Amino acid sequence: MTSPTHLKKLKQISNLTSVFAVVMLWIFVLLLAPIAARAQAVSNFSQLQSAISDYAYATSDVVVTVNANFSITSSLSIPANSYGRTLSIKSTNAQIPVTLTRGFSGGNIFAVNKEAKLILENIIIDGNKGVYINNTESLIYVYGGEFTMKDGAVLTNRIGSSSGFAGEALKV
Numbered sequence: 001m002t003s004p005t006h007l008k009k010l011k012q013i014s015n016l017t018s019v020f021a022v023v024m025l026w027i028f029v030l031l032l033a034p035i036a037a038r039a040q041a042v043s044n045f046s047q048l049q050s051a052i053s054d055y056a057y058a059t060s061d062v063v064v065t066v067n068a069n070f071s072i073t074s075s076l077s078i079p080a081n082s083y084g085r086t087l088s089i090k091s092t093n094a095q096i097p098v099t100l101t102r103g104f105s106g107g108n109i110f111a112v113n114k115e116a117k118l119i120l121e122n123i124i125i126d127g128n129k130g131v132y133i134n135n136t137e138s139l140i141y142v143y144g145g146e147f148t149m150k151d152g153a154v155l156t157n158r159i160g161s162s163s164g165f166a167g168e169a170l171k172v
Contacts, residue, residue: 041092043068045103048089052076055087055116066123067092071103078145080115090121090150097152102128108137108171114144122152127169129157138171 040051042064051064056079066089078087091097100123102109109125112118118140127139139155140147147170149155155169 039063039065041065041067044070045073048072048100049076052078052087055079055085056081058085058087059083061086061088063088063090065090065092066098066100069099069101071101072109073103075104075107076110078110078112078116078118080113080145081117082115084115084117086117086119088119088121089123090119091123091152094122094152097122097124097154099124099126101126102132102135102139105132105135106137108139108141110140112140112142112145112147116145117148118145119148119150120153121150124154124156126156127158129159133159135159139169141171 040047040054040062042048042051043066048064048066048070051062055062058081060083062085064087081087100109109127110118125139127135129135136159139158158169
């Protein structure tokens with residue numbers, strides 16, 4: 001026969017097990033929340049940078065919609081995605097594409113790394129050649145990843161070089 005003390009301890013263990021299960025479920029949900037891909041709207045450089053970082057762990061394709069013109073203040077490295085997912089960056093309104101303008105000297109605006117997939121659509125990438133007259137880096141450099149330009153994507157205002165090897169808008 002089970003004593004009242006023994007039953008009380010079993011009930012406490014059962015309650016602790018339930019609490020533990022709920023806590024573990026919340027931890028699991030919180031860990032997966034940034035991984036699960038969803039459309040992300042951005043309106044400034046730091047938000048775009050964060051969305052690109054999140055792409056590395058996305059388990060489905062990521063679509064970043066840009067709803068304002070802004071400067072890119074440092075090179076953006078598109079990280080590898082081991083799930084083979086794609087990062088798309090496009091304007092919120094396809095009829096009125098936004099412009100992402102170079103706001104730093106030296107380096108590529110986008111570097112597409114191995115196992116990364118980047119799509120640009122209905123967006124303008126401006127090299128700002130009037131300001132950064134000595135920058136001979138490409139706007140986009142594909143380091144073994146995949147890059148696709150879709151309708152409305154424009155690479156503009158890039159300084160070329162006399163050698164023909166540096167300064168292309170796109171370097172593969």
